[in-house]
Amino acid sequence: MTAQVESNRAAAAVSALCAHPAVADAAVRDGVAYLVPDPDHAPMLHRAAGIEADGGLGTLAWHEPSDDLRVAGVNRAESDFLYREIFADDTYFRSGVTLPPGAVVVDAGANIGMFTLRVARRVRGARIIAVEPVAELAAAVEVNARLHGLEVTVAALGLGRAEADADFTFYPKNTVMSGGFADSAEDLAVLRAYLLTDDRAESGRQLERLATDRLSSVRRSIRTTTLSRLAREHGLDRIDLLKIDVEKAEVEVLEGIDEALWPRIDQIVMEVHDLGGRLRSVVGTLRARGFEVTSDQDRRLVRTPCFNVFARRPAAPVWDAATEDTGPPAQDGPTQRILEVQLKEMLRDRFPGVEPPARFEVVSAVGHVVDPATAPGGTVVRTHRTQALAAIWSDLFGPDSVRPDANFFDLGGDSLTAVRMLGRLEDALGEDTLAPDMIFTLATFGALADAVEASVPTGPHPDDPS
Amino acid sequence: MTPRVADAPEQGEGSLVRLGMRLNDAGSLIRAVPHPLKVAATARAGLPLTAVQRRLDLLTRGLGLPRLDVVAEPGGLWAVELAVSRWLALEADDALTDDGLGDVLHTALTALPGAPTLVRSHDGSPLRCWTAGPEDAPAIVLVGPCGMPVGLMVPWMRALSRSFRVVTWESRGLFTGTDRDAAVRPEACSLAAQAGDLAAVLDGFGIGRAHAIGLCGGATVALAAAATSGAERITSLSLWHGDYELGSAAPKTVHQQDMTALLKMASRSVSAASGLQRMMRRPEALDNLRPDIAHHLIYPYATPEILHRYGLLNGSIMAADSGAFLSARQPALVVTSREDSVAHPAGSEHVAARLPRATLAFRPDGDHLSAFDAAPGLVAIEERFLQTVGTGEGKQA
Incomplete structure (x- = not known):
């Protein structure tokens, strides 16, 4: 094929790509299609390109754990895990937990903000305080809030029974288990047990290696505060839903709630590590505080001591789930995965017999790809x-x-x-x-x-x- | 000074004793890296790190080690600093006092492995050597993997020196910091030269005959020494989890293949080793290393120069055809485990099958590194074998 024919074909492909409403501009080079998302028809991808272009993504990476969600994450497997737990399995919105319009929600142990996104998608106008002590993860919550156009307050702190400096173990390859009460042997047992429930579970030495590798740790010192102080500082006169997933520090979070705040919390959903009778103790505490409490265990966590606890005040209003938004907001536009499928289909229709670009990349401007040295x-x-x-x-x-x-x-x-x-x-x-x-x-x-x-x-x- | 045999670093009488012994255990590594080395301490409210620094200064000075700088945050430390930090586990602890510093230093310095003795090998290369146990007891020479500090061999020294005179040494060219030119001559890096060091160590301590125990790559050195020195010098041998080059006769693990590639690259030049060493400086290099021995395992990556020499010396061992030494007629115990993912157990099986007088023992479980722990079950295997073969006298006739 001559260079002229190749050039003409690339120009035709660009023209076809730009015919898609989600594509504002495009370039094709070396078998890669570079797409500039349209701000009106692909606002999420448009914001993602902007975040990446201004360096906001930092050390994070884009992950698309589903056809309708894009997030900035640390580890792809963890983004998939969090999506499955929080969106697909809807772990936290069960046992009667509902949200009113404009709900006030505290997301303690926010990780990359997957639960924060779940709340934002479920109820419009929610006020969300995301609390996450790991700087890298707090940064991810910020990026994800920006990506999805959300007003989220991010507190890069830990929650505990007092204001203090505390030791903290960060697992960079398994961030969801990071915490102030990390215990390498205990955590290894939990992770091993979780991995064993995977349909594709490894076994023997490979499992051990996988688990051990994921639990390489970094010790840090973090600042903790109490939930009461956090509520005062952010002027929260009520909390419609408190979600706690803080890896064995759950009791400490509850101990940081003073007498004035307890009655102003309507619902609590939390993960409890049932070590040393902690589940019973937590359930007892919540019942003593006037909550109706239920607990259950995810089928994937049956080999672990992790339980979900749902606590709800009997007098708390029940909101009709039908009034809550449960799907992705239409104004987000497509994910890159879906856009690629649509574009490939379109190109095959227009140019039968010609293989579409092998890869697609989202960029903020095609000027970036004119010079290969700066191509993303x-x-x-x-x-x-x-x-x-x-x-x-x-x-x-x-x-x-x-x-x-x-x-x-x-x-x-x-x-x-x-x-x-x-x-x-x-x-x-x-x-x-x-x-x-x-x-x-x-x-x-x-x-x-x-x-x-x-x-x-x-x-x-x-x-x-x- | 005869080192005491009963002390383990974890069995000291107090935190200061334990710290002194752990410092001494990490001494080879601390001396090898550029100074100052930073170590992280866990801060506690109201207890300043300056007290930890002062205590550490007293200990390092007393043990003849370079100063370590105490820092509050492990962030930014490189792999060696992190490995040493984790091993020392420094804490601002108000229970620690400086009372009895002299006793602490004495305990640390006289615990195994004790003070080294410098022995010249046959080509003049200096070797740091150690001995433990009664001088008149039958002798055992421990051959550790190339590039590993003596601390890794202390559990076996401790276990065997009650009944035997145990001697060992650290690899040539990697620890003494002298005679650098000699160590990089190709002939000085050969397996033959390193097997010759075993005989030089026995000569240096006046030992005529000995049982040899080789672990991992040390098994290849012990096997080569046994084959070339003859049964008059090496009366019998034990080969634990040996790492052998046997060509197509036995497969290798992925780890063995990776190490071969790494050594080949490192051996090319100090500059080539420098790139690899920068890679190994990253904290993640410690991810799969046991924290209680990481400060030993990481020693070959301490500096570009050491890594280059490690490439030459260990590269020679790993590349040498072990099949050439399988005519050794001494009684031999060959031990391995199906769980060894470092040195392929098939290598040990082949060696045991070809050696004329070998017994193969498969441990029911246990990975490669656990062989260095000298747990009672392993020591019992070794002692049973030693009883069946008898052992040579200690002093040279």
């Missing part, structure tokens, strides 16, 4: 060098992982995986193809492919395009 995520498969990297990457992490934004760490890479990759790269392309620490400083497939391209020794390879 780098370019793909250009010469035999990138192809060699792609083959090795695919062997290590699976064929689906060969994407410019695929991150070495998200895929489970560690130091020895890096050595394996380097060794195989050297076998394929010679010594010094990649400086070892580049794997960690660049991290994504796209950036590493660029580095591999840049390290070409002399002259083109016979297999490379001229």
Whole structure:
């Protein structure tokens, strides 16, 4: 195919892409379609591109745990887990828990803000205070609030029985288990038990390795405050729903509620780690405070000591669930996943027999992709060098992982995986193809492919395009 | 000074004793890295870290170690600093006093492994060596994996030195900081040279005959020494979880393949090792390392220079054909476990099948690193074997 034919076809593809209302502008280069989302028809993707362009995404990554939700997350598997727990299984909105319009909700242990999003989607005009002591996760809540156009107050604190500095264990690869009462042996047992309930559960040493790897920890010092103080500082005269998921600090959160605040809390949903009779104690405390209490256990957590507790004041008004919004707001527009499906279908209709772009990327402006050096995520498969990297990457992490934004760490890479990759790269392309620490400083497939391209020794390879 | 055999770092009489012993245990690593090394301490309200720093200063000075800088936050520390921090587990603790510092230092310095003795190998390379147990008892030479500090071998020294004279040493070229040029000559890095160190250590302590115990890569060195020195010098040998190169005769684990690639890259130059060392400086390098021995396991990655030498020395061991030494006629105990995902158990099975007088023992469970713990069950396996073969005298005739 001549360069002119190729160029004409790319121009036609751009024209077709721009015909979709969600696409304001587009460019196609090296088999990648770069899309500028339309602010009216794809506002969520438009905001995502803006966040990424101004550096707001930081070390987070975009995850789409469902066809209608995009979030900024730390680990893809955790975003999927949180979505399943909070949206698909609707873990917290059971046993009579409802929300009034304009509900005041405190999300204690917000993680990346998945429950905050669930509340925002369920009831319009909610006032949400998201409390999350891990800075990286609190940043994710901020990004997700911005992505979804929500007014959320983020308190980067822990909740406890008093204001204090407290030790805190952060599990970067398993953030949902981070906490002030982390116990490596105890947490390993819980994680192992949870992993065993997975349909695709590993076994034996692989399970142990997976669990141990996920529980590599970082010790931190965090600032804690009490729920009463938080309520005073934010002028909360009532709390319609208090959600607590704080990894074994749940009793301390309750102890931080003073006599004046207790009667002003209508509903509590919480995860309780039933260690040392804690479930019974928590249920007793809540009943003594005038709540009707029920508890149950997620079928995926039956091997763990984790229970859900639902507490509701008998006099609390019951809101008709039918009046609550339960689906995604139409004004969010499509996720990238859905937009890709629609665009591919459209291109196949327009250009039968021509394979649509292998990948789609959302960008804030196509000007960014004119110069390959600044293309987001780098370019793909250009010469035999990138192809060699792609083959090795695919062997290590699976064929689906060969994407410019695929991150070495998200895929489970560690130091020895890096050595394996380097060794195989050297076998394929010679010594010094990649400086070892580049794997960690660049991290994504796209950036590493660029580095591999840049390290070409002399002259083109016979297999490379001229 | 004869080291006391009963002390374990965890069995000290107080926090200061424990800290002194743990510092001493991490001494090889602390000395090797650029100074100052930072260590994180857990702060407690009202208890300043300056008291921890002062106590640490007294101990490091008394133990002859470089100063460690105490910091409040582990964020920003590199892997060695984190490994040492976790091992020392410093806390601002008002119960700690400086009373009896002299006794504490004495306890730490006389506990196993005790003070090193410098022995010159046959080519002049200096070796840091240790001995424990009665001088007139039958001798055992412990051969640890290349590049591991002596602290990793202390559990076996402790277990066996009640009845035996136990000697061991740290790999040439990686610990003494002298004779650097000698260590990077290719012939100085060969398996033959490192097997020769075993004989030099026995010579240095005046030991004529000994039973050799090799662990992991040390099994290859012990096997090579047994095959080349003969039964007059190495009377019998035990090979625990050996890491062997046997070509197509036995598969290797992913870990063995990764290590081979890493050593090959590191051996190329200090510059090549430097890139790998930067990679290993990341805290995540500790993710799969047991915190009680991480400060030993990470030693080969302490500096680019050490990593380069490790690439040369351990690379030679891992690349050498172990099949060439399987004619060794000494009685041999070969131990492994199906749960060893580091050194493939099939290697041990092959070695046991080919050695003329070998017994293969499969542990019912236990991973690779647990072999270094010298738990009672493992010691019992070793002692039963030692009873069947008898052992040589201690002093050279």
